[in-house]
Amino acid sequence: MDDDSLDSFDDLFEPFGLEGKPDKEPATPRRQSPPRSTRAATTVEGAVACVSCGAPNDPDNRHCERCGARLARSQMPVAPQPMLRTTAGARALIVLASVVLGVAILALLVNMFSGGGGGTTETTNTTPTSLPTTPVGPLTPIAVNCNPPSSELSSYPCEALIDGDPATSWNAIDGGIGVEITFLFAPPVQITEMIIQNVEDECRFLRNHRMKGIEVSINDLTHTIVKELGDSRDLQRVDIRSIGTSSLTIRITSGYPGQTCDGKEPYFEMAAQDIYFFGRPLSGG
Known part of the structure; x- marks a missing residue:
């Protein structure tokens, strides 16, 4: 058997560890990847999430810091309509108008029930069943x-x-x-x-x-x-x-x-x- 055949045979059984154990080589230390930046993991208070990549962004940003996509902004809140307030002069004018209206209505009622004016005379002259003026x-x-x-x-x-x-x-x-x-x-x-x-x-x-x-x-x-x-x-x-x-x-x-x-x-x-x-x-x- 020649040397080439022997080398092939050794190569065949090498995976099964039949050949003599080689000397141990010192283990190469594993490289550690540098720690990721904590900026992305830190959640900014009031941050706006990107709709494209989900990364949090400062609420003042218009574009995503990671992917550059335009950030969606919520509609600005609308302030409630201020309550109508009347001044002291307006309130006094309202009170005065109410008093004048009440006096006018009272005068009208008194005039109606007292029988004043020319209406009573006209009714007396035109009503056939009215009392005569002859004394009893x-x-x-x-x-x-x-x-x-x-x-x-x-x-x-x-x-x-x-x-x-x-x-x-x-x-x-x-x-x-x-x-x-x-x-x-x-x-x-x-x-x-x-x-x-x-x-x-x-x-x-x-x-x-x-x-x-x-x-x-x-x-x-x-x-x-x-x-x-x-x-x-x-x-x-x-x-x-x-x-x-x-x-x-x-x-x-x-x-x-x-x-x-x-x-x-x-x-x-x-x-x-x-x-x-x-x-x-x-x-x-």
Whole structure:
């Protein structure tokens, strides 16, 4: 076997360490890379990150220090709109204007409710139902009728109610309940009050029946006036608010019963002395 073959054979088994171990060579020290700059690792307060490489940059920079890309900047915050403030002079002017407006409104209301100006005079002249200027006075009916006619005593007729004579009186049989007394006026009148006078003599007053409940109907009013009279010889007043009356009817619905007086038995009739009316005539007089 020649030398070339032996060298090839040694090369074949060299990887398996079959050849004698060579002497150890001293280990070469490993080079250490220099430490990286800490500038990139240091995070600047308020730093802006680059959208291209992610490197932090000073917020005042317009371009990235690493890659040179343009840095995106956030929109500058908008300051809030200042509050509107009024000066002392403006506030005083507002107060003064409010006072003037209030005084004007108050004067307008006083003028409306006091009826001032020419409006009231015009309304009085053009309204047909306004009160006449004639003063209130006594009114005399032209006639009086009792219904039914058989209810009155011939010696004590209905006409006695309007003759103004205290010596005469009206009497109705059977206590007078249900009797209607109608008074006629011509020309029409405006009645403000009606007064009923019972018999003034004490014993005659007590022994006769007296009116208690009455219903008053007036031809120019749609409602009926209901009144309960007192059991007294005093004048019995009934308020009337008619406009233009030509007839008034009293219907007797109840009465006070007669009583004994000085040992004398009561009567079965109802009695009244006079009935008076007060108001204004609408025309004539």
